[in-house]
Amino acid sequence: xxxxxxxxxxxxxxxxxxxxxxxxxxxxxxxxxxxxxxxxxxxxxxxx
Amino acid sequence: xxxxxxxxxxxxxxxxxxxxxxxxxxxxxxxxxxxxxxxxxxxxxxxxxxxxxxxxxxxxxxxxxxxxxxxxxxxxxxxxxxxxxxxxxxxxxxxxxxxxxxxxxxxxxxxxxxxxxxxxxxxxxxxxxxxxxxxxxxxxxxxxxxxxxxxxxxxxxxxxxxxxxxxxxxxxxxxxxxxxxxxxxxxxxxxxxxxxxxxxxxxxxxxxxxxxxxxxxxxxxxxxxxxxxxxxxxxxxxxxxxxxxxxxxxxxxxxxxxxxxxxxxxxxxxxxxxxxxxx
Numbered sequence: 001x002x003x004x005x006x007x008x009x010x011x012x013x014x015x016x017x018x019x020x021x022x023x024x025x026x027x028x029x030x031x032x033x034x035x036x037x038x039x040x041x042x043x044x045x046x047x048x
Numbered sequence: 049x050x051x052x053x054x055x056x057x058x059x060x061x062x063x064x065x066x067x068x069x070x071x072x073x074x075x076x077x078x079x080x081x082x083x084x085x086x087x088x089x090x091x092x093x094x095x096x097x098x099x100x101x102x103x104x105x106x107x108x109x110x111x112x113x114x115x116x117x118x119x120x121x122x123x124x125x126x127x128x129x130x131x132x133x134x135x136x137x138x139x140x141x142x143x144x145x146x147x148x149x150x151x152x153x154x155x156x157x158x159x160x161x162x163x164x165x166x167x168x169x170x171x172x173x174x175x176x177x178x179x180x181x182x183x184x185x186x187x188x189x190x191x192x193x194x195x196x197x198x199x200x201x202x203x204x205x206x207x208x209x210x211x212x213x214x215x216x217x218x219x220x221x222x223x224x225x226x227x228x229x230x231x232x233x234x235x236x237x238x239x240x241x242x243x244x245x246x247x248x249x250x251x252x253x254x255x256x257x258x259x260x261x262x263x264x265x266x267x268x269x270x271x272x273x274x275x276x277x278x279x280x281x282x283x284x285x286x287x288x289x290x291x292x293x294x295x296x297x298x299x300x301x302x303x304x305x306x307x308x309x310x311x312x313x314x315x316x317x318x319x320x321x322x323x324x325x326x327x
Binding site: 001002003004006007009010011013014015017018021024025028030032033034035036037038039040 | 059060061062077081085090109110111113114117118121159160163168172174175222238273276277279280281283284288290291294310
């Protein structure tokens, strides 16, 4: 396959950036839910 | 002993909706990779130049596989910033916290996708145009300006603590940024001689069959990813708003307690001084 380095770089930068951002959102979400009373968390999973 | 199945839920911004969206996005991404790298052929279009000349190979070869990610990411950028504009209008019209939160979430996710549009475009441009970057290319410049405006939007939001003022002022900045969206989109039509970009691939129907299907399928997959990111980012904004509100309410209760304590102290003092005076 031609241009393999460009293909890996292009797809890689997108997949890695989206994955890192997605994990950062999950971490921010978990940290914030711990600070908000359960009755004020709408739509989200709460502690069992 | 807890197992994976009986493990209690950890409080988070996840829900059944995000679970379904997340699984669908990952499956879609896997299928998109198969289409992009296995099922589609390299671009090997040939331009016939007449009987006395050799046919000219005009296709991009395997570099076309970069467009299966560059095009969807660019489309999601437009959608994200358009959503920010809709949210900004709703904020100014209805003073809605929900829409302010939506606009902020769309701007943050949009900045990510806009950055990725510039990065993938640059990586694609190197083998096809023989350059990473071209100052003066109107599509590149207008996209870069859009990117910088929304980085400014996010930075500006962080400078204000009053949520009402922040919502109103950032909505104005968001709408200023939105003016650039149609300019970016139409730049290749308006300034055809000042860009390396071709005109709209889909509108001109310059691709077909599996190439066209893969581009559109990629757009659907990245829209699902965008939706997943938006839902989580929106909920984070909601939680941030709640922490601000809880903090404000606690401060009001504390202030009221201090005021009532000060009043009762003053009343006690005045009574005792009155009793001392009468003695």
